[in-house]
Amino acid sequence: MTLLDRPGVPGSAAARRGERTTAPRQDGVVLTAGVGALQLEAGGALPEVELSYETWGTLDADASNAVLIQHALTGDTHVAQGHGAEPGWWDALVGPGKPVDTEKYFVVAANMLGGCYGSTGPSSLDPEGVPWGSRFPFVTIRDSVRAEARLADRLGVRRWHAVLGGSMGGARALEWAAMYPDRVRHCVVVAIGGYSTAEQIALAQAQLLAIRQDPAYRGGDYYGGPEPVAGLGLARRIAHISYRSEAELNFRFGRRGQGAENPLEAPGGAAERGRYQVESYLDHQADKLVGRFDANSYVALTEALMSHDVGRGRGGMQRALAGARAEFFLASVNSDRLYFPEQSDELARALPGEVPVHSIDAKIGHDGFLTEIGQLGAELRRRVFTL
Amino acid sequence: MTLLDRPGVPGSAAARRGERTTAPRQDGVVLTAGVGALQLEAGGALPEVELSYETWGTLDADASNAVLIQHALTGDTHVAQGHGAEPGWWDALVGPGKPVDTEKYFVVAANMLGGCYGSTGPSSLDPEGVPWGSRFPFVTIRDSVRAEARLADRLGVRRWHAVLGGSMGGARALEWAAMYPDRVRHCVVVAIGGYSTAEQIALAQAQLLAIRQDPAYRGGDYYGGPEPVAGLGLARRIAHISYRSEAELNFRFGRRGQGAENPLEAPGGAAERGRYQVESYLDHQADKLVGRFDANSYVALTEALMSHDVGRGRGGMQRALAGARAEFFLASVNSDRLYFPEQSDELARALPGEVPVHSIDAKIGHDGFLTEIGQLGAELRRRVFTL
Structure with a gap:
């Protein structure tokens, strides 16, 4: 697979201009993988999709220690520091000795389809070498997750030990659990509900x-x-x-x-x-x-975030999630006035079994899912990252 | 004074183009009065200010039954229906037999300085006959209230029985009580606090x-x-x-x-x-x-609303209001997430004496100060409009 990967600058859009190489994978360095053509949910298609991603740690022999971490709206793949000096946006959660211990887990963070940190997006070149611009098709959360599933195939990850994310990253984590019930063991959804509300x-x-x-x-x-x-x-x-x-x-x-x-x-x-x-x-x-x-x-x-609705076309949220086999871990920020804690509570009620919603105590509002993620560390070690 | 008044279309910007006339005043018909030159708080001046206004009812012999009602950001002078067919924006509160009974009170509603419903504003013509446009100076809440005080003089109102308003109208009502303590008997401030907050x-x-x-x-x-x-x-x-x-x-x-x-x-x-x-x-x-x-x-x-801060240059909110002689009536909307009820509570604490904050129970949010104003009717009759 390394023949198809491209190293780049950590957390930088320059990654997508990186040269193909056979250099070994390094923690927290951007790589890019082709995942093929994609028919899109809202119609239209992308002929040739690439996803950029970073990894930390090593996939174990039975591929059971893989963790997918999903970024938010303007986030990137650099979730933890890794090889370079640049800090990651969830350094409090991910790294050597951290709750998501990169000495034990193989951590992957992919740039979302449509993004500008290395994955195919509007600023990418189309097959004729012209930036997509206005011709870039409408991509949804589900489209991105389907592309990510192909990346998982490429990485040899049949089933994630955990998929986790906050805000729009949580929307993608939730869709993973709904779309690929056999491929997600734990699903961690922080600071977002089951759908984008009218507000x-x-x-x-x-x-x-x-x-x-x-x-x-x-x-x-x-x-x-x-x-x-x-x-x-x-x-x-x-x-x-x-x-x-x-x-x-x-x-x-x-x-x-x-x-x-x-x-x-x-x-x-x-x-x-x-x-x-x-x-x-x-x-x-x-x-x-x-x-x-x-x-x-x-x-x-x-636009993708507006499309977020795990129940759409599946008979509502409860039915959509009835077949999910993941163990869910939900959390909300108590001062969040964009993704109200009540929306996480509503999602919890729609899930099979009893799912508690952990509360991040922060005065800051929604961004507490970034700044105060360390508060979930102990519970995540206890319930999800037990290695 | 009628020699200087101009009738116009109720609640219409066309009012400012009305011809001068000696026609008798009619309920809910726009008039315009010159109030002279105005030096402005933030610097600059307006050489010749006009305020448009509507009135309902009749000023009594000792001029003790006058009520000033202040509109919100995009509101106009047409607070109650009156002579024409067009409904008013506070019809539930103001009119014959209503809590602010126009058969007993002389009600005045002026368009705010800077507005576009007849008062001098950026679309008005300067002394050379050119619209002010980019040259219109920065006017504050206090500037508007000073102009309104001159209108009160013109109307023969030395002291208002009550000044009331919601949202930015409440800001002007509050400034009246702070700037002219002897001229306000009751001050009704709905759905706004003592200053515009960072948010x-x-x-x-x-x-x-x-x-x-x-x-x-x-x-x-x-x-x-x-x-x-x-x-x-x-x-x-x-x-x-x-x-x-x-x-x-x-x-x-x-x-x-x-x-x-x-x-x-x-x-x-x-x-x-x-x-x-x-x-x-x-x-x-x-x-x-x-x-x-x-x-x-x-x-x-x-810009004027951003300037709202009753304590500015007066040693803070409490000191600014220590000399206010009005009886205050405060209210907030329980679902308001723009002017939080807590901000009205904070204002109440800064006022002399014990001032309760009445609560409008509405699911709608801030606009409850318009749609649900009728909820305050009984309390306003009991405490403010007792004639």
């Missing part, structure tokens, strides 16, 4: 419009020209507010002005006033994302 | 960017050309989500598609998929606002 769809629509209304977006065909940075930045601001709690924002920023800027002084009109700290903070969040993420991928993955 | 500022910033990033906005100088309808529509969507509760949106719309539209079918790409019902609903909300509101006024009033 989550509404907030997503606003983000999509922010990008699509940016004239630089050009319907998605902006490659080679100016990028829709204003639109993507606005989308990020809308999203980021929803990722944080009201208390968090108010405690950190209140009504203070940014540095020496005075929000209440603007003889020339409000457009010239100083910024509030919270505005400057959101400007910074927007700038950071714009520097690392492709607007078309933001659109594609947001 | 409210953050949500406002996103709305401002949605408009300002629309190329048709042209910095505010779009009059005579295409209007920034896409930007204003997006701002409205962002705002409207915050006005409604998650439960309301999910109960009404869930994940259903709009009519025959299928959100999961789009062989040509996600941009071509059918809409979810909640998307169609927000499209409709956006279209409605775009058809009745000026983008520059939306910006000006949003």
Whole structure:
């Protein structure tokens, strides 16, 4: 398989431009694998799909120690530090001696279909060598999971010891359990319910419009020209507010002005006033994302997230999950106001058997699934990662 | 005074184009009064300010029965039905025989400074006859209240029996009590706290960017050309989500598609998929606002709302209100997730004496201050409107 893999820069979009090589696999270094053509749930097809991924640790002889970790909307494959210096986004959970111990488990993290961290997405080249752009088809959570199942085949993983993820990563973990009941032993779903709600769809629509209304977006065909940075930045601001709690924002920023800027002084009109700290903070969040993420991928993955509904076409959530054979581990963040804890509770009730919902205690809001994931470590060791 | 008043169409922006007349005042018909030049809090000035307003009922001989009702962000002066057929936005509260009985009280509702329903705003003509546009200065809640105080002088109202408002109208009511302690007997503040919080500022910033990033906005100088309808529509969507509760949106719309539209079918790409019902609903909300509101006024009033902070420059909220002589009546909506009930509670604690916070029981969210205002009727009759 190494003949088809490509090493790259850890956690970097440059990975997809890496050269094919036969170098040995290293922990936390991006590789890419072809998984073939994919017919898509909403119609259309992709002729040639590649998924980028990173791995940590070694698959054991009977391939029973493999763990799939699924990233969130703008996340990447670099879940743990590994070979390079760059920290991972779930370092508190994954690594040597950590609850998901990479000295015992073979950990895989794949970039989602449609993403911009190495997997086939709108910025990838089509068979004619032109970026997909506006022609990139509609991909759903289920499409991505089907591609990931082929990657698992390629990696020699018939059955995952565990599939886990938070936020949109949790949606993919849940779909794994529904689509491939024999291939998931433990399923860990953090900070998301069984479907995207009307409110989550509404907030997503606003983000999509922010990008699509940016004239630089050009319907998605902006490659080679100016990028829709204003639109993507606005989308990020809308999203980021929803990722944080009201208390968090108010405690950190209140009504203070940014540095020496005075929000209440603007003889020339409000457009010239100083910024509030919270505005400057959101400007910074927007700038950071714009520097690392492709607007078309933001659109594609947001559309996929809107499609999240494990019960769709399966007679509802309970029926969809009746055949799931995984042991489920659910968790929610108690201050989450985007994926309310009640939605995790509702999912738990739809699952076979008694499934408790663990609570992450955080003031920060939804992003507690990233910053406070360590709180689940002991329970995960006890129930899922017992090696 | 009638020599300076202008009748107009009830609740219509056309009011500001009305001719001067000596016609007698009629209930619920827009009039306009000049209130002179205004030096502004954030610097700058307006040379000649007009406020549009409507009235209901008759001012009694000792001018003791006057009530000022303050509208919210995109509200207008048409609080009650009156002479015309058009319903008012607080008809459940204001009218003949209603808690604010227009057969007993003289009710006034003024369009806020910066608005587009007849008061001086960005779409008004400057002294040279050119729309203000980008040159319209930064106006705050306090600036508007100072202009309203001059309107009260013009109307012969030395002291209001009550000043009341919800949302941004509540902010102006509160400022009245702080700025003119001798001129407010009862102050009714619904569904807003003593200041705009970091989160409210953050949500406002996103709305401002949605408009300002629309190329048709042209910095505010779009009059005579295409209007920034896409930007204003997006701002409205962002705002409207915050006005409604998650439960309301999910109960009404869930994940259903709009009519025959299928959100999961789009062989040509996600941009071509059918809409979810909640998307169609927000499209409709956006279209409605775009058809009745000026983008520059939306910006000006949003900026004013961000400035809301009764304690600013006055040693904090408690000190600012220590000298207030009004009897306060506070209320919050129990499902409000934009102006949380806790913020009304915090304001109550900052007020002199014991001030209870009445609770409007509504599933809808913030907009309950409009749809469920009737719930406060009995308490308002008991405590404020006792005639």
